[in-house]
Amino acid sequence: MKLNDITILENQSLAPYAYTQVGGKVDYLAIPKTQLELQQLLHWAKLKEQPVHIFGRLSNLVVRNGGLHGLSILLHDLRDIKVDQRTITADAGADLIIVAEVAMTHGLTGLEWAAGIPGSVGGAIFMNAGAYGGQTEMVVTAVTAIMPDLSIQIFKLSELEFGYRHSIFQENSGVIVSATFTLTPDLKSDIQLRMDVNNYRRADKQPLNYPSNGSVFKRPEGYFAGKLIMDSGLQGTRIGGIEVSKKHAGFMVNINNGTGNDYEDLIHHVQVTVKKKFNVTLETEVRIIGER
Numbered sequence: 001m002k003l004n005d006i007t008i009l010e011n012q013s014l015a016p017y018a019y020t021q022v023g024g025k026v027d028y029l030a031i032p033k034t035q036l037e038l039q040q041l042l043h044w045a046k047l048k049e050q051p052v053h054i055f056g057r058l059s060n061l062v063v064r065n066g067g068l069h070g071l072s073i074l075l076h077d078l079r080d081i082k083v084d085q086r087t088i089t090a091d092a093g094a095d096l097i098i099v100a101e102v103a104m105t106h107g108l109t110g111l112e113w114a115a116g117i118p119g120s121v122g123g124a125i126f127m128n129a130g131a132y133g134g135q136t137e138m139v140v141t142a143v144t145a146i147m148p149d150l151s152i153q154i155f156k157l158s159e160l161e162f163g164y165r166h167s168i169f170q171e172n173s174g175v176i177v178s179a180t181f182t183l184t185p186d187l188k189s190d191i192q193l194r195m196d197v198n199n200y201r202r203a204d205k206q207p208l209n210y211p212s213n214g215s216v217f218k219r220p221e222g223y224f225a226g227k228l229i230m231d232s233g234l235q236g237t238r239i240g241g242i243e244v245s246k247k248h249a250g251f252m253v254n255i256n257n258g259t260g261n262d263y264e265d266l267i268h269h270v271q272v273t274v275k276k277k278f279n280v281t282l283e284t285e286v287r288i289i290g291e292r
């Protein structure tokens with residue numbers, strides 16, 4: 001189906017687009033190439049009364065086997081990055097890893113923690129992604145979003161309601177279109193070294209050779225999710241094609257054509273086992289959506 005110059009695919013699986021390689025079919029799927037196309041798609045969905053689902057790299061998301069109704073929009077083709085002195089303004093679909101690289105090549109520090117996070121700028125804002133002592137909220141100064149009434153709104157840092165893996169977009173249904181990061185000048189070689197150290201630590205601890213969602217659970221107050229899972233003897237436990245990683249207990253890896261439902265079932269099994277053994281409730285950092 002065509003909407004102006006935009007192709008809208010019907011009955012399409014999300015799995016090939018997902019970092020996890022899982023996800024059921026969606027009614028409609030579109031990949032806008034410009035902000036105008038994104039606006040046209042949102043307008044179309046509103047007219048047709050279709051629910052809208054927005055995705056970056058699907059690196060923090062499990063879509064169940066039954067898929068999603070309505071229009072799913074993948075933003076990975078909106079990926080412009082502009083540098084102006086100490087600020088970088090990046091489209092929502094830009095890779096966080098590329099934005100961190102661009103910052104380094106311009107001698108700007110503040111994004112070294114993001115050098116190994118395989119998500120998009122939009123996903124990082126939505127989740128307030130962070131690692132190794134850094135966090136999105138420390139460097140973002142403004143975000144532009146399209147709101148459910150299709151108006152364009154600019155949010156200042158103080159309006160973004162950042163918290164641990166939380167931003168205002170988890171409540172207001174805004175579609176993030178771009179973000180501005182304000183950074184600090186520093187020596188390129190020092191920035192590169194910090195990025196390399198972070199990425200070395202990541203490769204040493206994390207099962208990066210398999211598709212995953214990174215850490216599945218939020219850090220419970222006073223505990224580490226990975227340690228609780230390890231001490232519950234759950235590493236290597238498998239449901240369908242998804243396994244609790246033997247390398248990092250906080251990760252679940254897709255080792256053999258796992259599905260969204262396998263993911264959800266394994267998450268539930270881990271939550272029940274840890275609750276029974278330690279009386280700690282593990283809350284998911286990963287978002288699980290769609291029909292069973």
Ligand SMILES: Cc1cc2nc3c(=O)[nH]c(=O)nc-3n(C[C@H](O)[C@H](O)[C@H](O)COP(=O)(O)OP(=O)(O)OC[C@H]3O[C@@H](n4cnc5c(N)ncnc54)[C@H](O)[C@@H]3O)c2cc1C
Pocket residue numbers: 019053054055056057058059060061075092116117118119120121122123124125126127128129130131169174175176177206208212213214215287
């Ligand atoms: C190997 C690995 C390592 C990881 N390490 C880390 C880490 O160190 N720290 C960390 O915080 N996370 C980590 N993650 C998780 C993930 O990469 C981050 O949460 C990332 O920010 C998600 O971005 P995404 O584009 O993949 O979002 P998606 O998974 O596509 O979406 C996540 C949520 O954000 C919403 N969303 C995405 N884009 C937009 C937008 N433009 N407007 C409105 N809503 C939007 C989606 O609707 C969804 O609800 C890791 C994941 C993997 C696979």
